[in-house]
Amino acid sequence: MKTMGAYEVKTHVSELLELVEYGETVTVTRRGRVVARVCPVRELEQPPLTEIFEEIADIRATVLKDGPESRKLREEGGRF
Secondary structure, three states, X not given: OEEEEHHHHHXXXXXXXXXXXXXXXXXXXXXXXXXXXXXXXXOOOOOOHXXXXXXXXXXXXXXXXXXXXXXXXXXXXXXX
């Protein structure tokens, strides 16, 4: 992780953006104190809700079929 002072950031903002664009996280300091971290934005791909619900249903069916019963889990405080 690279560290840059606030003045350096101000005078070399294009360098800062280039570093971040290539995946670097940059810590910004002012008078030796950390005041910010600039990091790359990573867009999250979210699957459609129908896929999520199907996965939940599959997991639920597996747990109910093969796993311990809900009542037993509640009695044990959810510990496995």
